[in-house]
Amino acid sequence: MIDKRYESAREALHDVFDGASIMISGFGDAGVPHELVDALVDQGATDLTVISNNAGGGEIGIAALMKMKRVRKVICSFPRMAASHHFEERYRAGEVELELVPQGNLACRIQAAGAGLGAVFTPTGYGTLLSEGKETREIDGRMYVLEYPIKADFALIKGLAGDRWGNLIYRKAARNFGPIMAMAAATTIAQVSDIVELGHLDPEAIVTPGIFVKRVVRLTPAASAISA
């Protein structure tokens, strides 16, 4: 029997290794797998590459990893936030590498990895600092930049509900990066508020088919943090 359910976040993250690349979903507070990231903080892996829209704010989650100097590199679109002081401190000290990527290029590079493409020509960022040194090409009268896939060893994502095959649905704008990160990581770990019986999720409404998910953990989210 296929059973992707894990009893705890700790167990679901048991094999995260030093040097791993880790995608973390979320935009604002929505879709951030807070409890999985907390468990990653406890788990201890270091020298991490974090791929996420932000670089962490406040004192928990990605910011806690930053504070503990366990992040080698961040690939993100928006590292500067109200309370991103831990990232800023490490960045200014030259202790963390930042690859700043326009948000849509971040999305399409993650999609390229999930879909097995070798590279894509995107118009976004052409002629800007963020395409410096990159290959460019005129296609059909328009200028494009060649961008490469972003894949990861792990993706930590957050769904509303899942089943033992790993099928997932999401909630409102908490969907954001979840479905595309699920496709781009070797091991995708989803926290969900509810695990339901197989067949309970409408096959027409499943957003992430189980093939893209290795582990599902039911975790009760804390009362929603106020977004930075």
Next chain:
Amino acid sequence: MIDKRYESAREALHDVFDGASIMISGFGDAGVPHELVDALVDQGATDLTVISNNAGGGEIGIAALMKMKRVRKVICSFPRMAASHHFEERYRAGEVELELVPQGNLACRIQAAGAGLGAVFTPTGYGTLLSEGKETREIDGRMYVLEYPIKADFALIKGLAGDRWGNLIYRKAARNFGPIMAMAAATTIAQVSDIVELGHLDPEAIVTPGIFVKRVVRLTPAASAISA
């Protein structure tokens, strides 16, 4: 008020012009917008480029357009079918151009068009007849072929239900090319079995958001044809 509803297939297709490129969804019988294609046959536009998984079979639909010599070019993955004699006749006579594309490259080139990418490196077809003359590149130890977007002037697709904003849901494997063609055509025309009130479709389960659809027509499908 936004109202994308059309009263008839005839009206929805009024501006299809000679020389137009037209995507037609479907795999087997599932998802083929038969009634829209019938209306295209009646409408009269000629010198068409048809983008579809097949090149038509039997006597109706794309095959009827073939028979009437109104198709200049077909872009498809599988033109050879049990009853594809009208395509075969035109093809052997040199009266229709065939661009044969592996099905997954067809999908990803349509997706590239919808997503505004300039080109993509895909591994599919490398070293085969279907990549002859195309640019190739080794990326990260693997060989890829550069493929360009496929866009269209019109897409004819079939949903299960829609609303006046153009939001669509599909039915089972009839979904196939519908959602990606909707994104890649300047004018996407969807036939649906049912038009529902705005807000009736679950926002979590809408597969094609209305932004990708220009026209919606309620058409009662004939009893399903037996698939070739």
Next chain:
Amino acid sequence: MQRMTREQMAARVAQDIPEGAYVNLGIGVPTLVANFLPADREIVLQSENGILGMGPAPAEAETDWDLINAGKQPVTLLAGGAFFHHGDSFAMMRGSHIDICVLGAFQVSVTGDLANWHTGAPGAIPAVGGAMDLAVGAKQVFVMMDLMTKTGESKLVPICSYPLTGIGCVTRLYTDVAIFELGPQGADVIEMHGGLSLAELEAMTGVPLRSRLPA
């Protein structure tokens, strides 16, 4: 000289958004445009975090932190709205499915170059978000900004000195004293407020301007 307030500018931009348009409003001042959209037009707002059909802020009791706009403020969903993932959301932008986006700016050049993500100041932490995707992708890019900096320099410039967001992408510039159409031909003034002459406007901005003011 009478300058428009931010609210007046937002109301002016809102007038130019037609029925049925798919619109993305950038964070900050452009968000105000939503408050002035004519009630008799159905306009669909997109948010980069996966929402079409975004509605106004909810009553406090109905705040849902899974339903926020790009500025992380709580919003609502209108009937007919839909949710989708980031891949599809940015395909809507990059693939030119969004009719109009409205952005703020540090500088805009007469040919429509946009600088709105980074001052380039040493030590500044760069952050770009979705600005570059919107700049290259939307069918029309409207910029809303004060024409002059607080220290009296024109933000409409011959060539941007700040790092670029996109090249030749701004189609229309709404400022507190005038509205410009931008393109390869340069800047055309299409509307003026507060009684300036074209010569005075040219003197303020230091860039050549052509008038397309109604006769």
Next chain:
Amino acid sequence: MQRMTREQMAARVAQDIPEGAYVNLGIGVPTLVANFLPADREIVLQSENGILGMGPAPAEAETDWDLINAGKQPVTLLAGGAFFHHGDSFAMMRGSHIDICVLGAFQVSVTGDLANWHTGAPGAIPAVGGAMDLAVGAKQVFVMMDLMTKTGESKLVPICSYPLTGIGCVTRLYTDVAIFELGPQGADVIEMHGGLSLAELEAMTGVPLRSRLPA
């Protein structure tokens, strides 16, 4: 010499598909594998037209032409199954999310090149479907075919003479007389049926073979 029937070959392939595998069965003979999957293993079948969790053919009365496999035959959906569009379906293949695909072939080379879409005969209408995508994308590509053509030529060849579907992609070849592992090192025989010797098999195929038969 005793040759395996198609059903026996399908049953043999089915034995090698592990619990939990995501599997795509090509049209034609490979479809038979579904009938022999061990009942105690949960295996998820994918169909290129947007189905995961494909179940067996329905009773005639329940035929639904919106629920068909890649061969256009009516199927059913298991509990836990899902529908998705062609973009996602081929991302599953190309992105190496499918563990195993099982395909038929005209020819397979000792290094795993596959020819299964086109005879290259003059006047033949070419048709490729999803064959090339599966060939390059699945983590393992199993081919099922008779070892010899009806006219007695080996279909396991040093170099394919038919147009290629993919290069070096076949990992395992199941035939009616032997099973081979293919790779850059050439063809290893891992199982034989019907009492042939390795020398006889080499003579039949005309290609060098190494034995990895159990001692």
